[in-house]
Amino acid sequence: MTDTRRILVVLPMYGGSLPVGRYCGNALRELGHVVEYFEAPDFFGAFSALKTLRVGTDRLDYLENSFLQVVSQAVLAKVETFAPDLVLAMAQAPLSRQALKRLRRDKVPTVMWFVEDRDVFPYWKAFAPFYDLFAVIQKGDFAEQLTALGQPNSFYLPLAADPGVHRPLELSAVERRTYGSELSFVGAGYPNRRLAFRQLAGYDLRIWGNDWDGETALAPFLQRQGARIETEEVVRIFNATTINVNLHSSVRPGALVGDGDFVNPRTFELAACGAFQLVDSRLLLPELFAEGELALFSSMAELLDGVEFYRAHPEKRAEVAAKGRARVLAEHTYAHRMRTLMEHAAGFMPVRNIPDHDWRAQVAPHLRQELEALLQKLQLPPTVSFDDLVWALRSREGSLERLETAILFLDEWKKLYAGPRPGK
């Protein structure tokens, strides 16, 4: 168990890094840290409304920038109140450069987990130097490039799965009919996928996800008219599918399969579900999964061969899926990633003053059992400080229980009338 830290996870307003941010928060809590989210998605509705104004583009640009500055200010206000030991920003987090400068001035350590393809989203070049730490999902000369731009503190942090979310499910017959098929794919309709999946048209294929518009050849296979699928349903689809096709996206013309380096989250999530997948080879895959833990393909021909082989060999599918799941649980969960991230961040965070005495020892015996149950409910470690417990209680939804209220009251009472609060 490491020291309990306060971590503010700044979520993006929308996009692929949004669920990843939530998985990170889950994992950090699992590791015993006190986590607060900045819920940027709550601001997205108002932000979107600006685009419906029918005003000049320069005016819209001004309004959008002004709005994002306000959101950035909201993050700063949250930092001021929560006093985090670390701000973990996900890709597309609404933190302006001005806000990042302010955080640096105030000695609040920041880390960005850039879970995007650096070649597709090059904006990282303008923002990377303003973070204290920069975690990336790619290798190659990325670290050198970052250093050249003024960000010497980068590290490789591959994606992962959240076993609390991505897990094997017992599905009913109705659910199997609703979500199941021989082959399926869940994701966006990138050009390489559009071309590749046309060759799977002879199978019982289902395609789920958005950005498939204009794709007439695959239209019969597209589910729900290309609506976005929520995570809970995605997990059901993974579990109900015989062969999940996991083809990484590519925007390079002509490359249908296997020319990239990073491993997408779907690889880990499918494996964590104990679902069988055929995944295209990636440069960084061998160091994450050993042979036999995933079924790979490097070309369209290998994909088609793989489909034929594994259709006919359910026992082989089960064997690969089981090994893949075991590997993910052992090494590739978000808890593993967050542990690594916290190790990297340790040098940037202030030394925590651990109180000499255990504040819980001051709690009357008849309340201790209730207190233990409360700590468990809040996923807080036994070593949690009184202040961190108070913070965790403040963010609880709904009406508080008697003990919870009493603890918050005590905190305020001590501020008014007594010297140090428990554990301070």
Added chain:
Amino acid sequence: MNSGKIDMRSPSSSRHLVIQLARFGDLIQTKRLVRSLQAEGEVHLLVDESLRPLAELVYPGVHIHGMAAHGTFVGDVLSRIHQDLGEIADCDFHRVYNLNFSGPSFALAGMFPWRSVRGYRSRQGQRLIDAWPEQIMRWTRTRSLTGLNLVDVWGLYAQQPMAPELVNPDAASRGGGIGVVMAGQNARRSLPANVLAPLVQAALGRVGHGPILLLGSGGERRAAKELAALLPASLRGEVRDLVGRTDWRELHDTVAGLDLLVSPDTGTMHLAAHLGVPVLAFFLSSAWCHETGPYGRGHLVLQSAAECAPCLETASCPHQIACRRVFSDPSVLRHVSGHTSRELASGCLFMASGFDALGLTFTAIAGSDPWSERRRAFRGMAAAYAGVPLSDALELTPDENWMRERDWMLPQTLRGRIHD
């Protein structure tokens, strides 16, 4: 328009909790709210444990709950609070009126569904202030021009506030002599013995007879002795020093028998007003009769009208509390003794209490009050905001409207109540 829906909930739908964790005077000043709510249903009142006996005296028929809210409690505070909260945790209140802007009050608010709380609420750790108290706080930034009695501020939280003149009985002498409260909680609001003694003597002249009962807490015993020593020898025999010698019941019964209470802005002063005992109060420094003057018809206040009045309690005084001096002026003493034929010294106003539809008012019966017209205009605007018609209100000029853009832009309900 009436929706036609019938409230089918249990009797708890008219069960109210008032959280009043402040001090003596504030407890008494909660009366208009408590009485208004009693007309609607069952009322529970949560107070500091030390004030529970007093609350039981002042609020018959109200369920009084005490808790270790003030810093006087020593011992295992968490266990004590946990136990205290047990009394109210399962009461299923329809409304919770949380009256104090303080950390402990915000903490308590979290125990109830946030929509049922009025005043100071907490929603997932975010402290929220209803529009009504927020508006009041804004008004108090220009205190000399505004003025809404605290009894009315809290009373107007109620859906159907009771008429202000029904809250306390009109002031009437009881035959038991005069009471003198030695000091308020804030020393700057009180008068030293050498200033107080002539005032007491003048007040005795007004009433015509003793005894002179000295009242206060144990910490004021020395001041009481000084005061007694400064009174003419002929009056010393009238002095009964009860300072530090009364419990709540004794204080209540003593005050209830007086002809007049002479006091700074104190809890005892509010107790006298609650009982309908005439008050002659002196308000100086940060004390402002338009905010915390004795509630009821027939009370008098000597209000310091120094240019810097009312000042900020927490800021140090750069004038060595010069506003005290006027209370020694012979013209002030003449007015206190009941002789009102001559002018009153500048820097002081002799104010008499009364009512308008919004609540308690104070009007100068001696001295010149430069802000009276503007204050009337303010009350007209405040009454409109509170949804109380005020017939003879003056128009407020646009630059004095104390409004913000968001008042105009965001949907509001009457006095900042929340839509359920």
